[in-house]
Amino acid sequence: MTRLRVAFLGPLASFSHQATAESFGKISADLLPHASFAEAFAALQQKAVDYAVIPCENSTNGSVVQTLDLLADRDDSYRDVTVCGEYYLTVHHCLLARKGAYPGGWAGYDGSITKLYTHPQAWGQCETFLSRYFKGVERQDVSSTSKGAEIVSKETDEKGGAIASRFAAEYHGVDILQENIEDRADNTTRFLILRNVLAERTAQLEFEQPNPPTLDDRPTLETTHKTLISFTIDHSSAGALANALIIFKSHGLNLTSINTRPSLKKPWQYIFFVECGRTPSDENKDAVHKALNDLRQVTETCKDLGTWKDQLSANNA
């Protein structure tokens, strides 16, 4: 069998790359950077890759709307793309410098860095550390945290520092002066692992997460599988949304998240994304199947976007 091919959002050594490397850590696979989420979805639909690993939500910033819009699939371009797994990556930032620039490390750091590089979002995530040790130091926005590490790795005379992950530091061969400089220790991004529902190569491979999340953020609920369903309703019918949501409860499915995106058919009409969890008891084995059947009676459109092992539930600990 040829090696598996897995798409992620580049550049190399991005957080998406790290999540992909960790979630496919035990499986022999080629990890392939793509320039956009849409290109990764298209590659999967065309079976140019076997899987794609795409961020869908961050615990601080909320949902990734570009991912929801691709899952909404308003043009029916990605009809065979389905969710088969999830991966939680806790976002840790490090202060990085060129290899050997500060032989004593952080303990011996002399305050001589004159310019810092990182992605605009990372400044805000490391505010406490930066205002304590780097007040007034010039900040240069770059297109990714990985890019900042790369710039610093190629410096000769400059005194630059980058804020990026340990993964990016190792990839670009730079020194870590200080680890975990982020304000929130629990800032976590959830990635969805996607496959093509028609691809035989991935049909038999049950996705197992090698590294469970390190933080103690598991609810006590014994949910072991999650399902993502999108639907649209007749907005002119009073109670239509409530009627759809009640169906989940009536089949013993616990609603774990709800998102909406504009339908783009008519203003103020939405595509709803509902994630529901299922406990592993015997009597509700067909709960998702039955709920989908009922949903089709009260919705305008309704799509099953996949079922996968819940990585936060107690039973998978």
Added chain:
Amino acid sequence: MTRLRVAFLGPLASFSHQATAESFGKISADLLPHASFAEAFAALQQKAVDYAVIPCENSTNGSVVQTLDLLADRDDSYRDVTVCGEYYLTVHHCLLARKGAYPGGWAGYDGSITKLYTHPQAWGQCETFLSRYFKGVERQDVSSTSKGAEIVSKETDEKGGAIASRFAAEYHGVDILQENIEDRADNTTRFLILRNVLAERTAQLEFEQPNPPTLDDRPTLETTHKTLISFTIDHSSAGALANALIIFKSHGLNLTSINTRPSLKKPWQYIFFVECGRTPSDENKDAVHKALNDLRQVTETCKDLGTWKDQLSANNA
């Protein structure tokens, strides 16, 4: 009585300014630009202004998460801010040039514009027009569409064009070469009109929208009032979200939208924003009050964010 003061997101002649001018068109008021949504909220909380007009949702791009985060009010900074109205602004773009630069207008346009200015989002909204008439012409991003109009208004020798609203054209005194150059005629932004619940100056002034939306996007439903409620639930309790949502239906309230934002207390726990509509029948006059009482039994926190006249419902046409 001194004139009313109304806060909006600047600069002058922004879409927020236009929405504010139109919604307060018949009322004598000072319209005051603010540098951020947070500053407008703070001014309202401190009663430095009487109202604030803040975008909450766009029919193409979806919810404005910054506004939801301010309404979430995790630090209890804006406890007295409440929603008292809404206004729908259909986004129309025009091609603008310096006054007198093209006396024949669009009919006599000679193709000599060499540089275009607008906000990054507007390029994508006018793609069809731009690719037809301005292929290859240099594009300069600016911080707002109004800023683009201002730059063009001050040109002397350059051949610049701006993409902005008719409102910005009139404000900056530039010529409109072509109107309605946007791809989607129905691209609409919904603004919330906010007041301080403790302010006596605004207590008696029922907010009336002078210009109803021009597009035929009204559902046939006879909803006449909408209420926004935020709540958090115990995520470890199965069915907690469904139980909260069922309460709206049981009191005859129609769910018109649902949004979520991270709670920032614990990852994967959310603040829910539910908007519900109420028909004007007599028997459910206290429906919102009763629903809130019931909600408080099944939620961890629950906040009434205001009730206002639904501007899309048939009864207000």
